[in-house]
Amino acid sequence: MALLEICDLDVHYGAIHALKGVTLSVEAGQIVTLIGGNGAGKTTTLRAISGLLTPSAGQITFDGKRIDGRPPHELVRLGLAHAPEGRGVFANLTVDENLDLGAYTRKDAAGVAADRDKVLRLFPRLRERLLQPAGTLSGGEQQMLAIGRALLARPRLLLLDEPSLGLAPQVVRTIFDIIREINAAGTTILLVEQNAHMALRVAHMGYVLEVGRIVMADRASVLAASDDVRKAYLGGH
Amino acid sequence: MLGARAAALRPGYGFVLSRAVGPFGAFLALAFVMQLVVVPWAGPFYEKLLMDIGINCLLAVSLNLVNGFTGQFSIGHAGFMAVGGYVAGAVTYYGSFVLWGSPAVHGGFLGGGDLLFLAGCLVGGLFSAGAGYLVGLPSLRLRGDYLAIVTLGFGEILRVLLQQTNDVIFVPAQIEAATPWQMATALGGALGFSGIPFYTTVFWVFVMLGLLLIVAFRLKESSEGRAFLSIRENEIAAEAMGIDTTRYKVRAFVLAAFFAGIAGALFAHETGTTLNPRELGFQKSFDIVIMVVLGGMGSISGALVAAVLLTVLPEFLREFADWRLVIYALSLIIMMRFRPQGLFGIREIWELWRKPPGASPAGRGAS
Ligand SMILES: Nc1ncnc2c1ncn2[C@@H]1O[C@H](COP(=O)(O)OP(=O)(O)OP(=O)(O)O)[C@@H](O)[C@H]1O
Numbered sequence: 001m002a003l004l005e006i007c008d009l010d011v012h013y014g015a016i017h018a019l020k021g022v023t024l025s026v027e028a029g030q031i032v033t034l035i036g037g038n039g040a041g042k043t044t045t046l047r048a049i050s051g052l053l054t055p056s057a058g059q060i061t062f063d064g065k066r067i068d069g070r071p072p073h074e075l076v077r078l079g080l081a082h083a084p085e086g087r088g089v090f091a092n093l094t095v096d097e098n099l100d101l102g103a104y105t106r107k108d109a110a111g112v113a114a115d116r117d118k119v120l121r122l123f124p125r126l127r128e129r130l131l132q133p134a135g136t137l138s139g140g141e142q143q144m145l146a147i148g149r150a151l152l153a154r155p156r157l158l159l160l161d162e163p164s165l166g167l168a169p170q171v172v173r174t175i176f177d178i179i180r181e182i183n184a185a186g187t188t189i190l191l192v193e194q195n196a197h198m199a200l201r202v203a204h205m206g207y208v209l210e211v212g213r214i215v216m217a218d219r220a221s222v223l224a225a226s227d228d229v230r231k232a233y234l235g236g237h
Numbered sequence: 238m239l240g241a242r243a244a245a246l247r248p249g250y251g252f253v254l255s256r257a258v259g260p261f262g263a264f265l266a267l268a269f270v271m272q273l274v275v276v277p278w279a280g281p282f283y284e285k286l287l288m289d290i291g292i293n294c295l296l297a298v299s300l301n302l303v304n305g306f307t308g309q310f311s312i313g314h315a316g317f318m319a320v321g322g323y324v325a326g327a328v329t330y331y332g333s334f335v336l337w338g339s340p341a342v343h344g345g346f347l348g349g350g351d352l353l354f355l356a357g358c359l360v361g362g363l364f365s366a367g368a369g370y371l372v373g374l375p376s377l378r379l380r381g382d383y384l385a386i387v388t389l390g391f392g393e394i395l396r397v398l399l400q401q402t403n404d405v406i407f408v409p410a411q412i413e414a415a416t417p418w419q420m421a422t423a424l425g426g427a428l429g430f431s432g433i434p435f436y437t438t439v440f441w442v443f444v445m446l447g448l449l450l451i452v453a454f455r456l457k458e459s460s461e462g463r464a465f466l467s468i469r470e471n472e473i474a475a476e477a478m479g480i481d482t483t484r485y486k487v488r489a490f491v492l493a494a495f496f497a498g499i500a501g502a503l504f505a506h507e508t509g510t511t512l513n514p515r516e517l518g519f520q521k522s523f524d525i526v527i528m529v530v531l532g533g534m535g536s537i538s539g540a541l542v543a544a545v546l547l548t549v550l551p552e553f554l555r556e557f558a559d560w561r562l563v564i565y566a567l568s569l570i571i572m573m574r575f576r577p578q579g580l581f582g583i584r585e586i587w588e589l590w591r592k593p594p595g596a597s598p599a600g601r602g603a604s
């Protein structure tokens with residue numbers, strides 16, 4: 001059984017039907033990407049998984065346990081971490097304090113210190129800026145902080161919402177390298193991206209979401225080669 | 238540095254308590270010195286001013302737990318003050334009658350009367366905390382603005398209810414015949430609750446303030462406190478970190494109400510004050526909000542500085558009393574224009590000099 005299974009998920013925002021029977025699964029150890037245009041429902045899917053939204057129908061199973069409708073603070077303890085869209089760093093708190101909050105649910109001080117060190121090795125920029133308020137970091141640095149902070153929860157499944165948004169190509173490449181590294185170290189990743197090109201390069205599996213429905217699901221390499229995907233999301237011909 | 242960090246990572250309540258003993262001793266000593274040296278030397282005017290300052294500091298620092306730490310907007314803090322004041326006042330006034338046959342001050346320092354007064358403060362604080370729970374639980378589940386409306390309504394409803402209470406009973410024979418319910422509803426109505434014995438001293442005010450400051454600073458430094466601040470910074474991200482935001486908001490609110498209740502109890506037993514529904518109405522709440530906003534939402538020392546300033550200044554600028562609200566409003570507008578985060582922002586005064594260059598301590602940056 002896969003680490004994360006979503007079955008026939010429906011989400012409404014009042015009268016707006018944002019997800020219509022979404023079904024997908026994430027195998028342990030993989031990077032799975034969810035791509036789609038603006039308003040397709042990618043962020044909504046991640047929010048439903050991490051408990052920030054309550055689905056109106058369907059099931060979400062994490063590691064064999066039903067988790068839909070459970071509050072986020074319980075899910076973090078189960079091993080789910082979410083780096084939300086728009087980064088959501090705590091602007092007036094220092095980088096250091098932001099990282100501490102990432103480890104909020106953990107009690108193993110030694111393990112946290114080790115993970116902290118790992119994160120700071122992954123993102124040396126953050127080490128230089130530990131005492132700086134997070135709001136004064138550049139966009140790319142804030143993204144690194146958001147990812148690093150989520151990693152400090154030592155998640156089994158990391159949900160990343162558009163980590164490349166608004167970043168220069170150089171920085172995007174760095175971020176994707178790091179995503180691969182995190183995965184190689186054993187963390188399963190569900191990656192939401194508009195940058196389908198990069199996402200399909202690092203992912204094992206891909207899903208394409210269009211106005212609340214999954215319209216394609218396949219190995220990432222197959223999707224990257226498919227004409228439909230190339231036309232719609234890769235600006236290809 | 239990393240080793241020390243790991244040790245300080247999640248201080249439990251036990252740790253917090255053990256580290257509070259030293260500071261509390263210091264505060265006790267300070268309160269003694271103020272009472273035994275400063276008060277006799279400075280005279281009654283400054284004695285009252287010191288008590289007023291301490292009480293306003295209690296109010297500002299406690300409201301800061303809600304408005305500053307968790308970023309909620311409560312504008313009914315005086316309501317909690319009223320709950321604490323009336324409950325404590327009823328305990329000492331009617332309690333003194335029952336115990337000693339008269340409401341006069343009974344016994345000296347830590348004598349029977351003082352102990353009754355402390356019990357009254359505690360009971361007042363607990364009632365106020367209970368009221369905070371009832372008001373906070375439903376509204377803190379909802380978005381921020383609801384809390385403002387609910388707290389405002391709470392203060393006003395309370396004021397109207399207090400105005401409906403019966404005259405204070407002062408004839409011993411009538412008190413002997415009265416049921417507890419009759420006593421609890423004889424709180425003086427619109428005229429105010431007169432006759433409460435004057436137990437409040439500079440010593441007790443600063444002991445209570447010391448307690449609150451220790452709680453507040455320990456909170457801010459602990460990972461629990463970090464959780465409070467994160468809610469104010471970004472509630473969704475705080476949830477995503479695994480923080481039960483509703484529980485924390487309620488906890489901050491109840492704690493703040495508890496200390497506002499104690500402030501109210503001190504106010505009720507202060508020389509020269511009459512506990513009066515009008516005095517603990519919206520205007521008082523507004524004064525406290527101003528202190529927090531001026532000092533900087535989230536800055537404990539900022540709230541203290543603002544509370545001292547806003548207590549002392551009006552005292553020496555009595556000619557301008559009519560202009561007070563205009564001056565407050567103007568200074569708020571100027572503040573919002575030039576320093577929207579308050580004097581000290583989220584940080585403490587001493588942290589302003591500790592930060593590396595380029596890192597403005599209260600910088601809002603790209604949020
Ligand atoms: N809080 C909300 N209230 C009402 N409608 C919403 C809300 N959040 C999202 N929606 C709607 O739900 C749909 C899916 O939104 P979602 O944010 O999941 O899209 P997305 O795929 O993440 O898009 P993008 O790539 O632009 O971030 C959109 O039509 C959006 O307008």
Ligand SMILES: [Mg+2]
Pocket residue numbers: 042043044085
């Ligand atoms: Mg999105």
